[in-house]
Each structure stands twice: as structure tokens, then as C-alpha cells.
Amino acid sequence: MDEPNAVPVIGLEIHAQVLTRSKAFCGCSTAVADAPNAHTCPVCLGHPGALPVLNAAVLRAAVLLGRALGSDIHPRSAFARKHYFYPDLPKGYQITQHREPVCTGGTMAFVGSDGTEHDIRLERIHMEEDAARLLHRGDASLADYNRAGIPLLEIVTTPAFTSAADAAAFMRELRRVLVYCGICDGSMERGSLRCDANVSLRRTDGSPGTRTEIKNMNSFRAVERALNWEIARQRALLKGGKAVASATLLWDEDAGEARIMRGKESSADYHYMPEPDLPPAVVTQEHIDAADASIPELPLARQRRFLEKYALPALDAEVLTAERSIADYFEDVVRHLTAARTDSDAGAVETGMRTVPAKFASNWIMGEVLRGMREAGLSSPPVEAARLAELLRCIGDGTVSGSAAKRVLAAMAESNNAPEEIIDRLGLRLLRDDDTLRAQVREVLNAHPKQCAAFYAGKEKLLGFFVGQVMQRSGGSADPKRAAILLREALSRHGDEDANASSPSGKGES
Ligand SMILES: [Zn+2]
The missing domain is CATH 1.10.10.410 (Arc Repressor Mutant, subunit A)
Incomplete structure (x- = not known):
């Protein structure tokens, strides 16, 4: 049947590695990058008789994310065994949650490709463990069990996306939320944030199409490319009068195409059964109160506030709130700038200090500070917020020119000395007589x-x-x-x- 106008229907399953010191069900370290198999024990190696114990930090993370996204938090949730055979899974099953997840429902807002905000309903958030990592070297396959038992939160959305671009935009927003909440480091590169997607084409008569699952998308760009590729593949099949077969596809970013891995398993293939070695996870009112107390202002709300409170352009608000630490830094700098303004600054407006210190600070942070961080591979700004504010005041009151201030900033990053001291040492004080x-x-x-x-x-x-x-x-x-x-x-x-x-x-x- 020819369905050129069939609408894509996309749902996402996102796995986020929870930032904990020890694994989900044993005391092994989560330092996965250490020497292969440095962090293993009978529990995460799946030795018979070894008993798992839930890491309380994983449950706390699940409750925090659920509360942040308005999910229903269930006082009791159960663990299940999901069976499959593969060398990355020594037990022969993965401990996950199936019928009784810790959170159901909830919504997350994101800015779609049309520039407006959309709310996406979540199906569920549940806890599970990661599998081991396999390395293929020539004919040999090596297994590193450091990753086996690493705690994950799986976030499942409703099939609510109608474009690849929106799905990728949602992923970006979810990453921000996870990082703001301190739940996950958000690195798709290192595999701490992963995304699988279900894709189908809804017929013009409204009937649902056959779903395929696409995996192995390791960047936001890959999510968008892979989904577009799969949408085009399904369209072409339908156009040629062929049916879409239920399948799991593996995205190959270098080749720019996916290959069909296997016929897609149904839930029955996994033979889910209740995990007999773990009691139900119990969420108390204290858990909820503690989560509520630690929910930060969420990134999209903060971005909106930056637009309104500081009258920043949209791009500035987006860039400054991309990372929570930078958003905090920006607000610190502005606080120092406004607190330090006195009557002697009256002339500052004349000599270039913006009447809005926020835009002035934003320009410097988006330009020099972020660029410096990128170039030096730093995860935090090279100078304290108070110091940057002092330097901006020096530009504002005409003590130093904007271009010379860049040299001052570089010197400040090395010495942490006061800007005025460096300005004099480098002979950059402007003549204002x-x-x-x-x-x-x-x-x-x-x-x-x-x-x-x-x-x-x-x-x-x-x-x-x-x-x-x-x-x-x-x-x-x-x-x-x-x-x-x-x-x-x-x-x-x-x-x-x-x-x-x-x-x-x-x-x-x-
Ligand atoms: Zn272990």
C-alpha cells in the first residue's frame, strides 16, 4: 500500500547510568574505566547462591527523577528477572523491574523543532542493572564485567514523537534534567546515557503500523539520523507495497545506516519472572520529602527565567543553562556585578558598561570563559565568579579596554590574582585623564x-x-x-x- 503521508510514531527508551559509588546490587565500585574486571564479585558475576542487595542510592535517584517529572511514585515496587542468553550476562538474566516499576506516568516539557514547548507523557521509570561490556578483537571476544551490575534508570516515553528532530530535542532536554538533578553525568560518548527507539508509521486511516526497534545511537545527532533513516526505510517498503517486519536494528553511525540484528523479541521471549532474591523496593514518605527537598530548578524553567529576569536573548539563555554549573556561575557573576554597583559607576554607562550587567556578563561567559574551558578541557570556569565580576567592572569603568581584558583574564586563570593587580603588572591601565x-x-x-x-x-x-x-x-x-x-x-x-x-x-x- 502506498502511504506517502504516513505519520511517524516514535517512542524512546532511555538508559541513564546512575551516579553511585557502588553497583546496583553489590558493593563493587562503579569505576568502569579501571582495568578490565577490576571490580567484580560473586554477585555481579552471577555465581550461584550469591545474593543481591539493592543499593539505596539507586532508589533515591529513581524517586528524585520521578518527583522532578511528576510521576506517580509507588510505595512498593518489585524486581523481575529478564532472561536472555549472551556472554555479557553471566547470570542468564538481567535484574530489572517489569510489572511493578517504581514510577509510572509523569511529563517532561521540551522545546521542539518548531520552537514551541511540548509536553511528553512518560510511561514509566524503573531501576535495573547494566550488562557487561564485550570487546571484539579479531576472532576473539573479550568480556569486561566492570560494567555488569552498574545501576541504570530506564525512562520510557509514550510513543508521542512525530519527528526524529523532536525525539533528539527531547533527549537533549532529558540529559539536562538528569545532569541538573545530579542523577547521571549525561555522557552519551562514554555510554552513561543511551537511547533506543521504537518507530512505526501510522497509516493515513489512523491504524498503527508495525514497530521496529533501533539501538546503538551514541549521540544526539545519531538519534536524529538513525530515526530519519528508519522512517525513510519504512516509507520505501510501504511505497513498494511491502510490509514492515517487526525487527531490532543496530545503527552504524559511520556507515550512516542500520542493519537488522534479529527479529524483535516480544515480552514473552524474555520469560520475565519475579526476582526471588530481592524484596520489594519500599518508598517511604521520608524518601519523597528528601527528593522534594533536593529537586533543583529544572533547566527549561531556568532558561525561561533567564529570558524574563535578565532580558537575555534566547540563544544566551539556552547556552548559559546548558550546564547547571555554568548557569550558577552566570548568576553569581551578575549578583556580584549588581551588588558592587555604586554611584561611582554612574560614568560606567557612558564608557561602555551595559546598563544591563546581565548581558555584559553573558557575553563574557559565552565568549571568553566557555571558550577557555573548551580549549583547556576544564569542567569549570578558570576564575571565580567574584573575580570575573571585578574584571567586568574594570572594563565598565574604563580601567582596561575590552580587548586587553582578555589578556587579563588569561593571566587571572593562572594566578588567581585580582584583575587590577594584573592590569598594572601588564601595563594595561587605560589613560582616563x-x-x-x-x-x-x-x-x-x-x-x-x-x-x-x-x-x-x-x-x-x-x-x-x-x-x-x-x-x-x-x-x-x-x-x-x-x-x-x-x-x-x-x-x-x-x-x-x-x-x-x-x-x-x-x-x-x-
Ligand atoms: Zn559485584
Whole structure:
């Protein structure tokens, strides 16, 4: 049947590695990157008779995420065994939650590809353990059980997405929420955040199509590419009069295509059964209260607040709230800037300090600070918020030029000294003595009569040339903004005199 207008229906299953010190059901360390098999014990190796015990931190994380997203938290939830045979699973089953997950329902808002906010309903959030990692070397396959038993939260959405771009946008937002809540480090690269998706095409008559599952998407970009690829594949099948077969596909990012791994298992294939070695997980009122007390302002709400409270452009609000630590840093800098403003700052507006310190701070953080962090591979800003605020004040009150301040910032990152100290050490203090500056302005104008005449004739761009000349004459110590103001003053006076002098004599322009 030809269904060119069939609407994609996408649901996501996201696995987030919970930031805990020990594994989900044993005391082994979660340092998965250590030497292979450094962190194993009879429980996570699946030795017969070894008894799992739930790590309370995993339950706390599940309750926190559930409360943050408005899920129903169940006082009792049960663990189940999901059976399959594979070398990454020594027990022959994975401990997960099946019929009685810890959280059901809930909603998460995200900004879709159309630029508006959408609410996506969640099916559930449940706790489970990760499998081991297999490394394939030539003919040999090696197993690293450091990852076996690592705690995961699985977040399952309703099949509510109609485009690959929206699914990827949701993933980005969920990543922010998980990182803001301190539940997961959010690294898709390292595998601490993973995404599987169900895809089908709803027929134009509204009837559902056959679902396929696509796995192994290791970046947000991969999520979008893989889903678009699968949507196109299903469309082509339907268009050619063929049926979509239920299947699991493995995305190959390098090849830009997926390969069909196996016919998709149904729930029955896993022979789920209750886990007899674990009692139900019990959530008490204390759990709920503790979670509520530690829910941070969620990233999208914070982004909205940045737009309103600080009147920032949309891009600034998005970039600054991408990481919670940067959003905190920005607000700290603004707090220091506003707290430190006094009457002596009245002139600051004139010399360049924005009337809105927030945008000024945002420019510096989005530019120099984030760039510096990227280049040095840092996870936090190279200078304290209070120090950056001091430097911004130095720019605002004309102590240092914006371009010289970049050098000051780099030096501050190394020494953590006060900006004023560094400005003096590097000889970057701007000349703000108006009498000296006026004298230099006069010298410059007198030395360039031709350019003055051209300026009066309308070539206002020459102001930049004059500023450059003043800077040169002052050995780079003049405040360019102040120089520009004094130049304009001098030129207008000069122009009046010139006009008065020239009209009676009838002298034309030369
Ligand atoms: Zn263990």
C-alpha cells in the first residue's frame, strides 16, 4: 500500500547510568574505566547462591527523577528477572523491574523543532542493572564485567514523537534534567546515557503500523539520523507495497545506516519472572520529602527565567543553562556585578558598561570563559565568579579596554590574582585623564588637516582613524571609548569654528 503521508510514531527508551559509588546490587565500585574486571564479585558475576542487595542510592535517584517529572511514585515496587542468553550476562538474566516499576506516568516539557514547548507523557521509570561490556578483537571476544551490575534508570516515553528532530530535542532536554538533578553525568560518548527507539508509521486511516526497534545511537545527532533513516526505510517498503517486519536494528553511525540484528523479541521471549532474591523496593514518605527537598530548578524553567529576569536573548539563555554549573556561575557573576554597583559607576554607562550587567556578563561567559574551558578541557570556569565580576567592572569603568581584558583574564586563570593587580603588572591601565587625552586629541587633529576636512565633508568613518592615532600617540594607554567621545567633542567645536571662519571669506572646500 502506498502511504506517502504516513505519520511517524516514535517512542524512546532511555538508559541513564546512575551516579553511585557502588553497583546496583553489590558493593563493587562503579569505576568502569579501571582495568578490565577490576571490580567484580560473586554477585555481579552471577555465581550461584550469591545474593543481591539493592543499593539505596539507586532508589533515591529513581524517586528524585520521578518527583522532578511528576510521576506517580509507588510505595512498593518489585524486581523481575529478564532472561536472555549472551556472554555479557553471566547470570542468564538481567535484574530489572517489569510489572511493578517504581514510577509510572509523569511529563517532561521540551522545546521542539518548531520552537514551541511540548509536553511528553512518560510511561514509566524503573531501576535495573547494566550488562557487561564485550570487546571484539579479531576472532576473539573479550568480556569486561566492570560494567555488569552498574545501576541504570530506564525512562520510557509514550510513543508521542512525530519527528526524529523532536525525539533528539527531547533527549537533549532529558540529559539536562538528569545532569541538573545530579542523577547521571549525561555522557552519551562514554555510554552513561543511551537511547533506543521504537518507530512505526501510522497509516493515513489512523491504524498503527508495525514497530521496529533501533539501538546503538551514541549521540544526539545519531538519534536524529538513525530515526530519519528508519522512517525513510519504512516509507520505501510501504511505497513498494511491502510490509514492515517487526525487527531490532543496530545503527552504524559511520556507515550512516542500520542493519537488522534479529527479529524483535516480544515480552514473552524474555520469560520475565519475579526476582526471588530481592524484596520489594519500599518508598517511604521520608524518601519523597528528601527528593522534594533536593529537586533543583529544572533547566527549561531556568532558561525561561533567564529570558524574563535578565532580558537575555534566547540563544544566551539556552547556552548559559546548558550546564547547571555554568548557569550558577552566570548568576553569581551578575549578583556580584549588581551588588558592587555604586554611584561611582554612574560614568560606567557612558564608557561602555551595559546598563544591563546581565548581558555584559553573558557575553563574557559565552565568549571568553566557555571558550577557555573548551580549549583547556576544564569542567569549570578558570576564575571565580567574584573575580570575573571585578574584571567586568574594570572594563565598565574604563580601567582596561575590552580587548586587553582578555589578556587579563588569561593571566587571572593562572594566578588567581585580582584583575587590577594584573592590569598594572601588564601595563594595561587605560589613560582616563581627560586633560592629557584632550591634548593628544588636539595634536592628532592638527597633524591631520586633510582627514579633518574629509570628516566635515561627511566621511564620519574617519573617527576610527582618529581614535587609532590617539591610541598610537598614547602608546596604547588611552581609553578608546573616552578618546572617541573627546574626539567628537573637539571635531564639532573645530567644525563650528571652521564653518564660521570660512563663510565670510567664501573659501571653498579643498
Ligand atoms: Zn559485584
